[in-house]
Amino acid sequence: MTDTRRQARRAGIAALVGTTLEWYDFLIYGTAAALVLNKLFFPAISPMAGTLATFATYAVGFLARPLGGIVLGNLGDRLGRKTMLMLTIVLMGVATALIGVLPTYETVGVWAPVLLIVLRLVQGFGAGGEYAGAVVLSVEHGDQRRRGLAAAWAPAGFALATLLATGIYQLFLLLPDEQFRQWGWRVPFLLGIVMLAIGYFVRTGVAESPAFEKAQRAEETKVSLFSALRQQPRSFLVVVGARFAENGFAYLFPVFAVAFLTRELHLAESLGLTAVIIASAVQVAGVxxxxxxxxxWGRRPVYAAGAIASALWIVPFFLLLETREPVAVIVAFVVGLGICYPAMLAPQAAWFAELFETRNRLAGFGFAREIGSVLAGGFLPLIATSLLAWSGHWWSVAAYMALLTVLTLIALAAGPETRRRDIESADEHATVTPRTQEATTKAAARQ
Structure with missing residues (x-):
């Protein structure tokens, strides 16, 4: 195996591990919020209000993500992708583990939710740069003619994280209820430190990307904090808009829907978690x-097909849940989370990286993506729960998801197709040809 291919493989594995940790952090909190945190950190209010308060702290983590995206992304554009990624994985892993040792409301009163919010902010700040950095490193190391596959390592990490987070919680739910509330819920958070150690070790062996080193030699890395927004506003807005449906459905299925099953339909917590586990296993193959x-076929056609399919599935999804039949519930999750959703997630990674030039790729990608995260996924469980409380029926949630899908389709129509774009060229319209690919490979091999 050549050094170029070896580095591409290492970059991909580093992206997989880091993204798994990023999403594990957020999904483990979302699952805990749906099942137990409302009782431990907000016990003095009603169950519905407690769920709303817990999902509000869930949303707080997303408020710090745009800040992390622009600050850490700019750091990655100035000092290197690898440097930034080493920092993000430490921030997320430590914050996640500390949530696992937090005292509850019963022990320290109001300081319990305050400390929870602080750690959620740290988590969000680190996660703001993680996914973009992982994708960019993979794409810049990968074969330019197969950037979609090269970038797939990171979104596959989302599927793996969903599998891990839900599977681990499913295991600890086997404990007696009292033991789960006392200490069982903490262990999944503490396991974040294990993934931190693995991810840090893997990333030490990854070299800086050829595209970044080329830009650095040309002194193109001397950029200001918001240069991506000023120089490529269209790409910025396209990324934000494209996130609405993808990120909304990312949290509707494994977070809100699990809470809906337990709180509204009074089904066993284990059924929702089992459905998510099976759907996530399908998603690992789908990405x-x-x-x-x-x-x-192109990034946009596949992305649009996934968005439309997800929106069309939302009504059958809730109808299947209402049957309360385990097989029907599992089918609902498998089609939605395992098949429709990855059709958006998979092409998105490469497309977002290709929309920006090398000198501001990480900051532009990271900042725009996390603005979309705040507007779509961060508040999705809170908004969906509020809509359900207001209307008394899931139709309002389905209508909201349809609105998010329309916004995403508008963004897809406004964005360019980029699968043949040469991402190392200063000309954003340059395309990849066999000759340019051969030259890129030879240049990388000489370094």
Missing amino acids: PLFAWLSDR
Whole structure:
């Protein structure tokens, strides 16, 4: 194996591990919020109000993500992708582990939710730069003709994280209820330190990307904090808009829907978690498939198909949940989370990286993506729960998801197709040809 291919493989594995940790952090909190944190940190209010308060602290973590995206992204554009990624994985891993040792409301009163919010902010800040950095490093190291597949390592980490987070909680739910509330819920958070150690070790062996080193030699890395927004406003807005449906559905299925099953339909917590586990296993296989299709057919067609399919599935999804039949519930999650959703997630990674030039790729990608995270996924459980409380029926949630899908389709129509774009060229309209690919590979091999 050549050094170029070896580095591409290492960058991909580093992206997989880091993104798994990022999403594990957020999903483990979302699952805990749906099942136990409302009782431990907000016990003095009603169950519905406690759930709303817990989902509000969930949303707080997203408020710090745009700040992390622009600050850490700018750091990555100035000092290197690898430097930034070493920092983000430490921030997220430590914050997640500390949540696992937090005292509850019963022990320290109001300081319990305050400390929880602080750690959520640290989590969000680190996560703001993690995904973009992981994708950019993979894309810049990968084969330019197969960037969709090269970028698929990071979104596959989302599926793996969902599998891990939900599976681990499913395991600890086997404990007696009293033991789960006393200490069982803490262990999944403490396991974040294990992934931190693995991720840090893997990333030490990854070299800086050829595209960044080329830009650095040309002194193109001397950029200001908001240069991506000023120089490429269209790309920035396209990324924000494209996130609405993708990120909304990312948290509707494994977070809100699990709470809906337990609180509204009074089904066992284990059923929702089992459905998410099975759907996530399907999603692990779906991500590389849809990434490969985006290399053949284009990023936008695959992305749009996933958004439309997700929106069309939302009504059958809730109807299947209302049957209360385990098989029907599992089918609902498998189709929604395992098949429709990854058709958006997979092509998105490469597309967002390709929309920006090398000198401001990480900051532009990271900042725009996390603004979309705040507007879509960060408040999704809170908004969906509020809509359900207001209307008394899931139709309001379905209508809200349809609105998010329309916004995403508008963004997709406004953005360019980029699968043949040469991401190392200063000309954003340059395309990849066999000759340019051969030259890129030879240049990387000489370094």
